[in-house]
Amino acid sequence: MxxxxxxxxxxxxxxxxxxxxxxxxxxxxxxxxxxxxxxxxxxxxxxxxxxxxxxxxxxxxxxxxxxxxxxxxRIQAVEAHTPGGTIVLADLRRVRTSFPFFxxxxxxxxxxxxxxxxxxxxxxxxxxxxxxxxxxxxxxxxxxxxxxxxxxxxxxxxxxxxxxxxxxxxxxxxxxxxxxxxAAPIDLLWFRLPKTRQAAQDAISIHLGGGHAMARIDRGSYWQVACMLTKGSAKEVEQAGITAFRDTAARCMPDLARAIAELRSWDQLSVLSVQxxxxxxxxxxxxxxxxxxxxxxxxxxxxxxxxxxxxxxxxxxxxxxxxxxxxxxxxxxxxxxxxxxxxxxxMQSLQAPLTKAYLLAADSDPGRLTSFVQRAAPKLANLPGSLGLRSRVTALGLRxxxxxxxxRRYPAPTVSPGDQRTVMRQASPGTSSPMTGSPGISPASSNPPEV
Ligand SMILES: Cc1cc2nc3c(=O)[nH]c(=O)nc-3n(C[C@H](O)[C@H](O)[C@H](O)COP(=O)(O)OP(=O)(O)OC[C@H]3O[C@@H](n4cnc5c(N)ncnc54)[C@H](O)[C@@H]3O)c2cc1C
The missing domain is CATH 3.50.50.60 (FAD/NAD(P)-binding domain)
Incomplete structure (x- = not known):
């Protein structure tokens, strides 16, 4: 020791x-x-x-x-596109803050x-x-x-x-x-799509329908997409095959159909278990x-x-x-x-019903009640007053x-572009000891991604 x-x-x-x-x-x-x-x-x-x-x-x-x-x-809004219409979930431009964006x-x-x-x-x-x-x-x-x-x-x-x-x-x-x-656990399918000719988007868009709930965010050179599924159903989706997944994804986000066609194998998707x-x-x-x-x-x-x-x-x-x-x-x-x-x-008590609402809105084979809720939800969610509140909580939390x-420091110290991180990497055997605090700069490595 x-x-x-x-x-x-x-x-x-x-x-x-x-x-x-x-x-x-x-x-x-x-x-x-x-x-x-x-x-x-x-x-x-x-x-x-x-x-x-x-x-x-x-x-x-x-x-x-x-x-x-x-x-x-800079992303200023979050929108949900549902079978019953579009809901603006949050519009950060309405929030009193010096930084109205993600x-x-x-x-x-x-x-x-x-x-x-x-x-x-x-x-x-x-x-x-x-x-x-x-x-x-x-x-x-x-x-x-x-x-x-x-x-x-x-x-x-x-x-x-x-x-x-x-x-x-x-x-x-x-x-x-x-x-x-x-909240009930869910599975996420996480993947990237190439950006073709679509204009830059300054909103996070959530697409609900065709049995899937997908969120996408513009990362500049590519789209980051997360597909939400009920817990355990990722296996079924995989068994149905990549072609079936591509078809539903394209129905859910028709404007990205061309990029979705680039999904050729499951290796391009990662399954994450969330609870x-x-x-x-x-x-x-x-x-x-x-x-x-x-x-x-x-x-x-x-x-x-x-x-x-x-x-x-x-x-x-x-x-x-x-x-x-x-x-x-x-x-x-x-x-x-x-x-x-x-x-x-x-926040956790909001996440639970929100998760359920996404899955309900995405239901491709809704009964009469679900289908009524799908049609009514955008009207209810777009009632005046509620958007301001949602936007504030999304931007700033509760307090x-x-x-x-x-x-605190003011004025801000300026970081020069060439500034080097002076962190220590724990010394490996044969190099300087961490107990003496002798620093060694961490090498860049490419760990496999982890959740
Ligand atoms: C797929 C996905 C997408 C998400 N998207 C968003 C989002 O868009 N916005 C958002 O706000 N939140 C998002 N979250 C949640 C967010 O990432 C977490 O809530 C946040 O990272 C929590 O920060 P943390 O510092 O508590 O823990 P973490 O970010 O998990 O950091 C923990 C750190 O501890 C290290 N560590 C673990 N065990 C040890 C050990 N034994 N010894 C030393 N080091 C250890 C880990 O390597 C890690 O670096 C997302 C989560 C997931 C899974």
């Missing part, structure tokens, strides 16, 4: 929640070590749309200008950006290629984690350990925190879970990243000062859950998260 590393806060997982938490704590003078099991952030099947609420958080951190300089695609950018670019900013802080440390394997507990209190990096094993000891390790969180599993499964859940209690002595580790979100409604980052803002604001004194009051952790959980419950004054 190798040596150990001491830090104030050990964050397991460098997704949106972990990266932002690391940045905000480091800015407030807390020594923070973030562990990420992959060597880089190059993974597909992640949320790529950064909501106005998150851009506002970046603005308070003095980073919105540099983030927007990365030139994300900034669509590959999640790895967002995480690179945040960790590069965090690396400016001397007390921020990111260990890439380092997996937390179990919690260290002493007298009922979490004291850190055991980790593995290549053949090396070591401990990271901390006053506070944060599980920001996503929907399959090992931290929450080891902590035995009680989990509740929420949503949440912890009853997000914390224990010396331990807190945030983001998908505390509440796995379905992609429906696109709220996961914003909620994960809101959790990070709340935790950094409430815990930075106690952590500097080496304290982690359980009541402060409970207060973070209280501040955040009702918003999560609300805006505000960054603690000590973590």
């Amino acid at each position: 190798a040596s150990e590393l001491q830090t104030d806060c050990c964050v397991v997982g460098c997704g949106p929640a972990g990266a932002m938490l690391g940045l905000m704590l480091a800015r407030q003078g807390v020594n923070v070590t973030v562990l990420e099991k992959h060597d880089d952030f190059l993974r597909d099947f992640r949320g790529d749309d950064i909501s106005p609420a998150t851009i506002e958080v970046l603005d308070e951190l003095g980073l919105a200008r540099d983030f927007l300089a990365l030139n994300p695609k 900034a669509v950018i590959p999640q790895w670019d967002f995480l690179d950006f945040v960790t590069r900013e965090a690396s400016r802080e001397p007390n921020f440390r990111l260990l890439l290629g380092t997996q937390a394997t179990e919690l260290i507990a002493d007298r009922n209190r979490t004291q850190g984690v055991r980790c593995r990096s290549g053949a090396a094993e070591f401990e990271v000891r901390a006053h506070l350990t944060v599980g920001a390790d996503g929907r399959f969180s090992r931290v929450r599993e080891h902590a035995r925190l009680p989990l509740v499964v929420t 949503t859940n949440r912890l009853r209690r997000w914390y224990g002595p010396g331990l807190m879970c945030i983001g998908d580790a505390a509440h796995a979100m379905s992609p429906i409604g696109g709220a996961g990243i914003n909620l994960a980052i809101g959790d990070a803002v709340a935790l950094a604001s409430r815990l930075a000062a106690p952590l500097q004194r080496g304290e982690v009051p359980v009541r402060a952790l409970a207060a973070v859950q209280r501040e955040r959980a009702w918003q999560v419950h609300f 805006k998260a505000h960054v603690a004054a000590a973590a």
Whole structure:
């Protein structure tokens, strides 16, 4: 067993929640070590749309200008095309915010950006290629984690350990925190279509009909498409064959028929299993879970990243000062859950009926009642007043998260294009030791995509 590393806060997982938490704590003078099991952030099947609420958080951190300089695609509306007509689900231009758009950018670019900013802080440390394997507990209190990096094993000891390790969180599993499964699980078929001559689209479009519910987003050079299916039916769709799938997809999105014809084999599609859940209690002595580790979100409604980052803002604001004194009051952790959980419950309780409504609207063989609902839904959804409310919740959530004054920076520091990320990759055997903190820049690698 190798040596150990001491830090104030050990964050397991460098997704949106972990990266932002690391940045905000480091800015407030807390020594923070973030562990990420992959060597880089190059993974597909992640949320790529950064909501106005998150851009506002970046603005308070003095980073919105540099983030927007990365030139994300700006999406201003979400529309559903149903057999009964078009429903504008959200129109961000109606929302009072300085950033009335989703900034669509590959999640790895967002995480690179945040960790590069965090690396400016001397007390921020990111260990890439380092997996937390179990919690260290002493007298009922979490004291850190055991980790593995290549053949090396070591401990990271901390006053506070944060599980920001996503929907399959090992931290929450080891902590035995009680989990509740929420909305009905669904399958997603996820694929890309080439962009031919279609004009650029500044809306996320959801196409319902012909038995399928498909969402598509313009990613500049290609379309990213997600097809939603009831749980377990992906196998049936696959058995029916790619030609049958192409036909239904083309009926669902006739304007993309030519691009859909390019789908020739199932290798071009990925099946993702989605389920949503949440912890009853997000914390224990010396331990807190945030983001998908505390509440796995379905992609429906696109709220996961914003909620994960809101959790990070709340935790950094409430815990930075106690952590500097080496304290982690359980009541402060409970207060973070209280501040955040009702918003999560609300968004999850919207996702469940929304998922059902999509599947109902997509029904290709509706009974009389379903067919009546399909015709009436657009009229009801387009009633005055409701669009404004939906747009606001989609853009900003229920309550805006505000960054603690000590973590804010203004004016924004300028990022020069050649700026290099100064993160550490966990040293592999034979190279410098992570315990001494000798940095090595992470090599670019192409991990297979994971959900
Ligand atoms: C297909 C799909 C599409 C989605 N689309 C959207 C969308 O458009 N908009 C939106 O807002 N949300 C979307 N979501 C949800 C969104 O991606 C998540 O809610 C969000 O990423 C949660 O962030 P997080 O930081 O909590 O967890 P994650 O993003 O899951 O990050 C967790 C990190 O922890 C690392 N990790 C895991 N275990 C360990 C370990 N033991 N040791 C070290 N590191 C570890 C992982 O490698 C990962 O980098 C989508 C989800 C899916 C599956």
